Amino acid sequence: MFNLYITALKSLAVKETNRYLRIWVQTLVPPVITTSLYFVIFGNLIGGRIGQMDGFSYMEFIVPGLIMMSVITSSYSNVASSFFSQKFQKNIEELLIAPVPTHVIIWGFVIGGLGRSILVGTLVTLISLFFVPLHVFSWFIVIVTLLMTAILFSLAGLLNGIFAQSFDDVSIVPTFVLQPLTYLGGVFYAISMLPPVWQAISKINPIVYMISGFRYGFLGTIDVPIGLSMGILVLFIVVLYSVCWYLIDRGRGLRS
Amino acid sequence: MTNALEIKDLKKVYATGVEALRGIDLTVVAGDFYALLGPNGAGKSTTIGIITSLVNKTSGTVKVFGYDIDTDLVRAKQQIGLVPQEFNFNPFETVEQIVVNQAGYYGVPRKEALKRSEKYLKQSDLWEKRHVRARMLSGGMKRRLMIARALMHEPRLLILDEPTAGVDIELRREMWDFLRKLNENGTTIILTTHYLEEAEMLCRNIGIIQTGEVIENTSMKNLLAKLQFETFIFDLAPYEKEPVITGYQSIFEDQLTLAVEVERNQGINDLFEQFSAQGIQVLSMRNKSNRLEELFLKITEEKR
Numbered sequence: 001m002f003n004l005y006i007t008a009l010k011s012l013a014v015k016e017t018n019r020y021l022r023i024w025v026q027t028l029v030p031p032v033i034t035t036s037l038y039f040v041i042f043g044n045l046i047g048g049r050i051g052q053m054d055g056f057s058y059m060e061f062i063v064p065g066l067i068m069m070s071v072i073t074s075s076y077s078n079v080a081s082s083f084f085s086q087k088f089q090k091n092i093e094e095l096l097i098a099p100v101p102t103h104v105i106i107w108g109f110v111i112g113g114l115g116r117s118i119l120v121g122t123l124v125t126l127i128s129l130f131f132v133p134l135h136v137f138s139w140f141i142v143i144v145t146l147l148m149t150a151i152l153f154s155l156a157g158l159l160n161g162i163f164a165q166s167f168d169d170v171s172i173v174p175t176f177v178l179q180p181l182t183y184l185g186g187v188f189y190a191i192s193m194l195p196p197v198w199q200a201i202s203k204i205n206p207i208v209y210m211i212s213g214f215r216y217g218f219l220g221t222i223d224v225p226i227g228l229s230m231g232i233l234v235l236f237i238v239v240l241y242s243v244c245w246y247l248i249d250r251g252r253g254l255r256s
Numbered sequence: 257m258t259n260a261l262e263i264k265d266l267k268k269v270y271a272t273g274v275e276a277l278r279g280i281d282l283t284v285v286a287g288d289f290y291a292l293l294g295p296n297g298a299g300k301s302t303t304i305g306i307i308t309s310l311v312n313k314t315s316g317t318v319k320v321f322g323y324d325i326d327t328d329l330v331r332a333k334q335q336i337g338l339v340p341q342e343f344n345f346n347p348f349e350t351v352e353q354i355v356v357n358q359a360g361y362y363g364v365p366r367k368e369a370l371k372r373s374e375k376y377l378k379q380s381d382l383w384e385k386r387h388v389r390a391r392m393l394s395g396g397m398k399r400r401l402m403i404a405r406a407l408m409h410e411p412r413l414l415i416l417d418e419p420t421a422g423v424d425i426e427l428r429r430e431m432w433d434f435l436r437k438l439n440e441n442g443t444t445i446i447l448t449t450h451y452l453e454e455a456e457m458l459c460r461n462i463g464i465i466q467t468g469e470v471i472e473n474t475s476m477k478n479l480l481a482k483l484q485f486e487t488f489i490f491d492l493a494p495y496e497k498e499p500v501i502t503g504y505q506s507i508f509e510d511q512l513t514l515a516v517e518v519e520r521n522q523g524i525n526d527l528f529e530q531f532s533a534q535g536i537q538v539l540s541m542r543n544k545s546n547r548l549e550e551l552f553l554k555i556t557e558e559k560r
């Protein structure tokens with residue numbers, strides 16, 4: 001039985017991977033262009049006038065945040081739009097009629113989001129090398145934070161896809177929730193630079209912990225303790241996974 | 257022998273309040289070629305949806321080769337291949353990707369799936385198109401693609417929801433032959449259709465659903481015996497004296513159109529003799545088309 005499920009998972013993973021590779025102009029190119037612009041404008045042109053941040057140049061300081069930003073948007077939108085369009089085109093029925101457990105369905109989509117966001121993250125990192133040398137404090141922290149963040153936002157995107165009724169619903173959350181939270185999550189500044197009130201408010205924003213953890217992996221400087229960052233990541237993954245599992249198993253929006 | 261399908265007191269009320277199934281019972285024996293016949297909105301697709309886990313049932317039991325979908329869902333699913341009423345593949349994937357992935361969902365390893373795809377795509381005349389995206393296929397090819405996809409895990413029960421809708425006559429014949437062969441090789445087949453002729457051509461047993469109830473569940477032979485007469489329509493040339501027909505039930509639909517009920521085995525030679533004898537010229541003759549309609553009328557009359 002287990003082998004059977006592994007085969008099913010492989011099939012779904014291949015299908016998801018083919019999807020984002022097939023439409024690479026939509027899935028891989030835009031985040032690379034956007035972050036390149038950030039590097040040029042903020043890092044190079046403006047950053048030169050800002051001076052040091054925690055002992056690093058501004059450019060070095062924003063690189064981890066920008067990688068994280070591209071990972072977050074890629075994983076989220078990949079799973080949200082893939083799941084929704086499968087619902088829309090009804091080919092999700094191919095999965096529903098087959099003996100595929102809900103866990104396999106979830107992981108199949110998560111692998112898609114993970115694959116695309118790692119690819120995008122790598123591309124963005126490569127581009128950053130044109131501007132600053134890569135500085136890594138702990139590969140372990142970098143990789144673990146990256147993977148957990150990508151899994152977390154793949155699950156969040158899946159949740160969005162489950163509830164979405166139209167293509168609009170798939171873009172509303174990224175535009176109105178995800179993007180503001182990311183910008184306010186410390187991509188371009190350190191939370192410690194803010195007045196105490198705003199520091200406190202920022203700490204409600206989960207993305208603060210992810211960017212902080214990721215930046216710690218690169219630079220070794222932190223806004224919040226690394227243990228807390230990891231804990232928050234794990235907590236969100238567990239909660240989102242459980243909710244997705246429950247909804248898909250119940251057939252929310254899938255079975256009438 | 258276990259039955260391929262056993263449905264007991266199956267009910268479905270949709271969230272909208274529509275009572276699509278009002279407690280149906282159906283049994284399909286293993287090896288059967290079974291037709292599920294019924295007008296639009298009768299509940300055919302709902303029944304199939306429940307059997308294949310696309311629709312949640314409200315109450316009742318469904319067993320597929322003895323496996324209850326409530327307690328043994330995985331094994332029940334493994335037995336079934338589904339060809340749905342509407343196209344539901346990803347139009348941007350290639351023919352090969354679609355069938356190979358589907359096999360994977362049933363646990364068929366990729367290597368084996370590629371081998372099978374050759375067999376089933378060749379059988380469906382789609383082998384040359386295997387690297388073409390599904391949306392570039394013609395309507396008939398898309399139907400065949402869905403059949404090939406449903407066969408990839410070699411199910412014991414194949415369910416087709418109106419497989420010949422929108423398929424031209426020639427292709428329809430080919431599909432019939434194909435399904436017949438499949439059935440001879442041991443696959444149990446259930447298909448839904450609006451056409452009595454299609455069911456007559458292919459199936460041994462038949463269930464008729466109307467507004468969520470099974471109004472008939474019998475062998476094709478028994479059912480056809482119920483259709484003891486056929487109605488013919490004669491278009492007559494203008495005449496001087498109104499013809500009088502004896503030995504047949506007849507009625508003028510308008511002045512030049514005569515409807516005549518002809519019993520099975522009665523023949524229509526005598527009718528023509530009567531027309532000739534009275535100097536009536538028959539311009540054309542046709543079957544009063546819908547035998548299915550007549551059948552429904554008959555069955556519902558009986559039940560009253």
Ligand SMILES: Nc1ncnc2c1ncn2[C@@H]1O[C@H](COP(=O)(O)OP(=O)(O)OP(=O)(O)O)[C@@H](O)[C@H]1O
Nearest residue numbers: 256270272274276295296297298299300301302303
């Ligand atoms: N998802 C749904 N939500 C609400 N009502 C539905 C849904 N699907 C079907 N129905 C209703 O249930 C009834 C049975 O529909 P069903 O699709 O099972 O009929 P059918 O026999 O397959 O008809 P057709 O020959 O037109 O395909 C109809 O009244 C239909 O409007």
Ligand SMILES: [Mg+2]
Nearest residue numbers: 300301341417
């Ligand atoms: Mg239908």
